[in-house]
Structure formats: structure tokens, C-alpha cells
Amino acid sequence: MQIHVVKRGDSLWRLSQYYKLPWQELATVNRLSEKDVLTVGQTLFIPTPFTYTVQPGDSLEEIGNRIGVSVAQLQQANPGLTDSNLRPGTQLNVPERAKRTIVTNAFAEPNPKAQANFDAAARALTYITLFSYEVNEKGIFKPLNDSEFLKDAKNRNVRPIMAITNIKDGEFSEEVGTAILTNKEITDKVINESLRIMKQKGYEGISVDFEYLGKQNKEAYNQFLRTLTKKMHQENYVVMTAVAPKISGTQQGEWYESHDYKAHGEIVDYVILMTYEWGYSGGPPMAVSPLPSVKKVLDYAVSVIDPKKILMGINLYGYDWTLPYKPGGEFAKALNPVQATQLAGKRQAAIKYSRKDEAPYYRYWDKQKREHVVWFEDLRSMRAKFDVVDQYGFAGVSFWNLSFGYPVFWNYLLDRYNIK
Numbered sequence: 001m002q003i004h005v006v007k008r009g010d011s012l013w014r015l016s017q018y019y020k021l022p023w024q025e026l027a028t029v030n031r032l033s034e035k036d037v038l039t040v041g042q043t044l045f046i047p048t049p050f051t052y053t054v055q056p057g058d059s060l061e062e063i064g065n066r067i068g069v070s071v072a073q074l075q076q077a078n079p080g081l082t083d084s085n086l087r088p089g090t091q092l093n094v095p096e097r098a099k100r101t102i103v104t105n106a107f108a109e110p111n112p113k114a115q116a117n118f119d120a121a122a123r124a125l126t127y128i129t130l131f132s133y134e135v136n137e138k139g140i141f142k143p144l145n146d147s148e149f150l151k152d153a154k155n156r157n158v159r160p161i162m163a164i165t166n167i168k169d170g171e172f173s174e175e176v177g178t179a180i181l182t183n184k185e186i187t188d189k190v191i192n193e194s195l196r197i198m199k200q201k202g203y204e205g206i207s208v209d210f211e212y213l214g215k216q217n218k219e220a221y222n223q224f225l226r227t228l229t230k231k232m233h234q235e236n237y238v239v240m241t242a243v244a245p246k247i248s249g250t251q252q253g254e255w256y257e258s259h260d261y262k263a264h265g266e267i268v269d270y271v272i273l274m275t276y277e278w279g280y281s282g283g284p285p286m287a288v289s290p291l292p293s294v295k296k297v298l299d300y301a302v303s304v305i306d307p308k309k310i311l312m313g314i315n316l317y318g319y320d321w322t323l324p325y326k327p328g329g330e331f332a333k334a335l336n337p338v339q340a341t342q343l344a345g346k347r348q349a350a351i352k353y354s355r356k357d358e359a360p361y362y363r364y365w366d367k368q369k370r371e372h373v374v375w376f377e378d379l380r381s382m383r384a385k386f387d388v389v390d391q392y393g394f395a396g397v398s399f400w401n402l403s404f405g406y407p408v409f410w411n412y413l414l415d416r417y418n419i420k
Contacts (some may be wrong), residue, residue: 002019005353006043011038012027029408042345047415053091073097077093100390100417103270105129107129109403110145114149118149122158124410129161132165161240172212174212174214174254181217187224206238207239208239225263226267245293247296273298273311273313289315291388311397314400315399316401323372344364347364360380
């Protein structure tokens with residue numbers, strides 16, 4: 001496989017000649033039509049098998065990095081090939097890379113948009129976590145209209161996971177969390193009701209996403225997970241938790257202090273690291289998941305959690321900020337990668353790429369002559385994230401969330417991995 005970054009003058013026809021592939025195949029795999037105008041800086045997925053045309057200044061290492069194979073694999077597919085006899089214009093055979101098997105999960109709110117995006121993603125998913133069953137301070141569950149989504153998941157052989165949260169009136173509530181975790185009667189009620197719903201509706205696991213609990217609830221949360229996991233495992237259910245992106249065990253803050261990485265890693269089957277939202281809608285413009293910041297979380301996580309239990313969180317969205325940014329001012333608009341790319345084309349803005357953050361971005365001016373900056377995700381930033389997933393040896397990844405569509409990405413994922 002290869003990721004092609006569009007240059008000025010590129011077209012589907014020209015790329016089809018370059019890669020020796022029918023333009024219709026390039027269009028289909030990238031969800032494009034013949035009339036689509038490509039945007040400078042846009043990324044396209046080039047499926048295998050294909051040949052690579054050597055460019056001036058290329059080295060075997062650079063070519064290998066570009067197409068995702070080692071120098072040894074490249075030389076095995078092209079006997080006698082060395083840097084010294086690499087000539088511009090030479091057609092190289094590209095070997096198929098070995099595939100690692102990973103676990104994939106995606107969160108989805110059960111609505112028509114998410115279900116449509118699930119249809120494109122299902123082939124590349126192990127689990128689909130439906131978000132969420134909100135539990136109040138009395139242990140009563142707010143109903144979730146999940147029947148159609150569950151039916152679709154079963155038909156597509158994706159294992160459905162039930163998410164429970166301490167959300168009240170649209171926000172995570174410490175009061176609700178405290179009531180659930182510190183009152184044995186309510187704890188038992190929540191666990192038993194979770195089991196009842198799971199059996200009734202056909203869920204195959206549970207994901208606990210209790211947030212903003214405060215330091216005082218850390219051990220109570222751990223004990224809740226121990227009790228829950230013991231009962232779930234008796235019924236052969238999978239248990240996951242979602243945790244805040246911590247960089248140390250002593251990190252302060254209401255969001256972080258109740259999430260005990262070491263304990264969660266010992267208790268549950270998978271720990272989902274919420275490694276995104278450094279750039280957020282109400283904050284200053286920046287990459288949503290800048291890789292240097294992400295890696296600080298990962299370094300701490302693997303020091304206390306078995307990597308085979310970790311699912312790294314990956315965002316499927318970016319943001320469009322109006323400049324100048326003012327704290328408390330206009331919130332940034334969320335965009336999926338397709339929308340961000342189309343907007344760049346409409347505004348004739350060339351997409352740039354930050355090697356430091358491993359994220360694409362661009363600036364443009366709107367009709368009111370206001371400047372904007374957009375940070376989002378593309379195939380390059382996704383490749384960088386998955387290189388890290390492989391480097392750390394994680395079990396896999398978890399996507400937030402299927403309200404945002406990115407159809408071509410699932411083709412890339414399936415080309416790179418076997419999905420458990």
C-alpha cells in the first residue's frame with residue numbers, strides 16, 4: 001500500500017498512469033467520482049499490488065518508509081537492488097507487507113448518521129460500543145434506542161458492547177458517580193441491571209466510562225470494577241474501561257485522579273486510553289491528538305499496564321477555528337476528514353502537514369473575511385498513529401466516534417492489519 005499526497009496538477013487519470021492502476025479503482029477505493037477535483041495536500045490510498053516508480057533523490061530506506069516495507073523486503077522483491085543502482089524512472093516491484101492482527105473498537109451513538117458510517121467501517125471492527133446507557137444516582141438507567149443498531153452489528157459479525165456512564169443532563173457528574181460507587185445497594189443494582197440489559201439485547205461486553213469522579217472515589221471505582229468484572233466474566237462477557245490521558249500516577253485534576261491505570265489494567269480486559277482532545281472545540285487551535293503529547297501518555301501507560309490490554313484512542317474528527325482565538329469565544333466547528341478536505345478545496349487552501357504533531361492543517365478566509373485554521377486527520381496522521389500502536393505492541397485501537405465518517409480509512413486499515 002502507499003499513501004499519495006496530491007500535488008498541483010494531479011488528477012485521477014494522471015495518477016492511474018503513474019501507479020499503473022485503473023482510475024476507476026483509485027476512485028472506488030478513495031470514494032471519489034471522476035468529476036472530483038483533487039486538493040493540494042490531500043491524501044489518497046493506493047492499494048496493492050502496484051509498482052513504484054523511482055523518483056530523483058530516492059533511497060531504499062525512503063522508498064521503504066513511504067510504502068510501508070523494510071529495505072530487506074524491497075530488495076527481496078527486486079533482486080540485486082541497491083542504493084547505488086537506483087535510477088529515476090525504474091519500476092520496482094512492491095512486496096506485500098506482513099499483517100499483524102489487532103483488536104478494533106469504535107464508539108457510536110445509535111442514530112442514522114452513525115449507523116450509515118458503521119456500514120462502511122464494520123468490516124474493520126471487532127467491537128462496536130453503543131454510547132451510552134446513562135445511570136443516575138439511584139441506579140436507574142436511561143433507555144437507549146439501540147435495537148436497530150444491534151441488529152445491524154449482529155448481521156455484520158461485529159461484537160456489540162454496552163457503554164454505561166455517569167452522565168447527567170449532558171455532563172459527567174461526580175455526584176452520580178459517588179452515589180453509584182459508594183452505596184452497595186446501588187452498586188449491585190447497576191451491575192445486575194447491566195447484566196439484565198446485556199442478556200436481553202444481546203450485548204457481548206460492557207464498557208465503563210465514569211469520568212470526573214474526583215480523587216476521593218479512586219479506590220471505590222477500582223472496587224466497583226472488581227465486582228463488575230468478576231460477575232461479567234462468570235457470564236463470559238468482555239469488560240473495558242475508558243480512562244483519561246494521564247502522564248503519571250500522581251497527575252492532579254478531577255478528571256485524572258480517579259482513574260487508576262495500574263488497577264484498571266489488572267482488573268479489566270481492555271483499557272481504552274482517551275488520547276485525543278488536546279485541541280478541542282473551546283480551546284486554542286492545535287492538533288486534536290499531537291503525537292508528542294500522545295506518546296507521553298503511552299509511555300506512562302505501558303509502565304503500569306500490559307500493552308496487550310491497551311486500546312489506543314484515535315479521533316475521527318478535527319476542528320475549524322475562527323481566528324483570532326479568544327477564550328470563551330466562538331467554539332470551533334467539528335469536521336470529519338472528508339469535510340475538512342472538501343472545505344480546503346472549496347476555499348482553495350493547500351493542505352499542509354506538521355511533522356512535529358503528525359497532523360494535517362490549513363488556513364483559509366471565509367466570506368466575512370475572517371481567517372480560519374483547520375486541524376484534522378488524514379491517512380498520514382493515521383499511519384503515524386498506527387506506527388506507534390505497532391511500536392508499543394498494543395492490542396489495538398478504539399475510535400471516537402462514528403458520528404464522523406471517513407470511508408477510505410477503513411480500506412487502509414484492512415490493508416494494513418488482520419482484524420481479530
